[in-house]
Amino acid sequence: MQNQNPRLIEALSQLDQLTNWEQRPRGEMRVGLEPILDLSARLGNPHRAFRSIHVAGTKGKSSTCALLEAGLRHAGISVGRYASPHVEHISERVSVNGQPVEEAVLAGALFLGLDALRQARTEGTAAEAATWFDILTAAGFLIFRDAGVQWAVVETGLGGRLDSTNIVDSDVSIVTNIGLEHTEILGKTRAAIAFEKAGIIKPHTTVVTPLEADDEAGAVIARRAAEIDARLIRPDLSQASTIARRNAAVAGAALDVLGELGVRAREGKAVGGWLVDAEAERESQLPGRLERFTVPVPGRAAASNVAVALDGAHVPFNLEAVLDDLSGMEGFAGSGIAVVAIAADKDAAGLLEVMGRHGVSPIFTSVSDRFRSPAELQRLAGQIGLASDVIEDPQTAYEKALERAASSGAWVILTGSLYLVGLLRERVINEAVKS
Template identity: 55%
Template sequence: MAENPKLAAAMARLDTLTDWERRPRNRMRVGLEPARDLAARLGEPHERFRAVHVAGSKGKGSVSALIEAGLAHAGLTVGRYGSPHVEHVTERVSLGGHDVDPETLAVALTKVLDAYEAARREGTAAAEATWFDLLTLAAFVIFREAAIEWAVVEVGLGGRLDSTNIVDGEIAVVTNIGLEHTEILGDTRAKIAGEKAGIVKPGAVVATTLRPDDEAGRVIAARADALGCALVVSEAGEGATLAETNAALAGAVLDALGRRGVTGRAGEAVGARLLDGDTRARARLVGRMERFSLAGTPRPLKVVLDGAHVPFNIAAVLRDLGREPDLAGPCVAVVALARDKDAPGFLAELGRRATVLVCADAPSAARGRPAAELRAIAASLGIDSEAEPDARRAFLRGAELARRSGGWLLVTGSLYLVGALRGELRSGRLGTAASPPAP
């Protein structure tokens, strides 16, 4: 999209702050004091709407989008805040199922930046606010100004000390727990669950896919019990796809809201029935098992973009894609990973399905693992691979190999890699491409 000059100016100011999404996180400052100070300076915007708070290792964005779509289907005014974005920062804030317009984000972000600069002059806690802290408060200002009834708020990292945790979520969602960000959150699933369970507030409903007999689920259940919270464990059934698992959890959240007396415009309690086929299709996010087709002979090349970056998630993605009849041929994968990801575990899962990997540098260079290092890890696992640091050239090489083998192409490991390539795919700069409508 054409850059809005006001938003460009606000982002230029914001970009002088520390952006921990793109930097090594082992020295990361976490805490709620800067966000609380900013919120106070801005009139406590997070207290002007009701909230569903969503944490978890994977699936947060998809589950959040489904809850948002279900509440909107009921006729309620709803917003959603998520991260990271794939192509444009406006993707992070949604109003009524649509990305916020650049002008609205620019106005809100400017207000928050002004509050931040006042805090710096006065030496209060918000002087230590980060890029994510400020953007979070900008989203809350937007929600207040739009007078929304409900916000679905996705945790950025962890939960307990994440700046989104100033909201008082009536429903606390923990999608799942995998080993990620271990240098910050802990080196076991139980420790990570403790951080994510930090979003649970007294009297809330806790919704999760994790059973109480699971290592991480036990921690979630204990937190719910300690705070007098009802615990809801969603069941999608054995062999359920990621989409079905996410929809089951979102439906459980909507049912829980209905039991708490939340009704739609027609006066009927909200519930899982709101997630019909059209509603689920509207909730599809970019860069999550997103399909493209590149024209060519003798047949078009099928391309899938997915930002999975932890082993258990890429395993599930590959399992689901393996059910697609048009993806029955050999898989070639273009992959990039951040340094804080389990590269051996991820590549081992990827190598079970992909015949060859083209390793690229992550576009977030400060946190990215070099392509040559990824290739060395792949070689140690006995996986055929090549190194091409440039994302665009890596894609073109992957497409060449996939066409040669009569297979299909997967771009994965990093939403930043997906974002670097998606715009070029849509524009046709990587070959004539078409993205089919969401199922």
């Protein structure tokens, strides 16, 4: 999806001159809150204008945030949601009352952030080192302040403790789960990564996590909560057999906490997990997260319908959960064909092992220099006996996957990267009838 507003095009052009760690190898990444704190101070500290729920985790944080947004909106509460990354359009990152920010509004906020950056460079203060994500985060908080939102649901970008979003003074924090990701920045173990994500917990508040105390990551979160006198709540996941049910349980537990804090819905009833209903779940469906379509593929005699899933799963336990859920859904029984791109900082071997266990044959493709080469991925697949193909162009790779699936009765998944999903999603939608 292309930006249409000329001012947004110009703002993003200036923004893209800054360091963007989402599009670069992260091995030399420097993280810290000093630049965003200085930047926000220059903008009037917009993050202090609303209350917030702060969400970190390896998997499920975007969907959990969307559920929280939908629930609060149904309660009649003005709510903003800050998310990352986007799949098709940058406006997906900032929504107000369930609607993506207007391009002109986003442009205006970005220009204010860029002006503050220029002032900092002139004066030599910390914000002179502000990154692409710092400016975007500050712009999002400006938009929330000016829109008068009462609550913001804020998703971390990377980690938590030193993430730009961690300037919010959240009432409730959520750590959805912990897997090995961004290990060159966050640490080599789940415990080390948990320490970074637990950094979003604020003293004397509440943290919600499904991670148990006997889990190495859960133990770190529990210890941090105890150190700063934060209450820890573990939602009941005994009936949560799918990703969607687990996300709903976590979001519901967080809304229960808000109700205990005195937050009321429009009719005076305390907000709570009751707000995470079927309507909220429908409204919170995000692009590139377990989306399912039926795509007709023309054949010699008639069209064959192929089930196609889109999910940007990029860590092994994430992909495992996605494939487990798909296996119980119509059209996704039996073998599958995956169109795959994997960033250089992800556990490619682990992802390929999951595909092998689930009978998924990968077609490796190329999307950017920050990703492993398809040839390298094919070598890794060969080492574990997983048959694969390389088709450099993503569009051609998708076409080939559809053709093979139509002829063999298989299904297709686009996975490994939300960036890859974003490149192909519009085409899938245009060609498909959504399941």
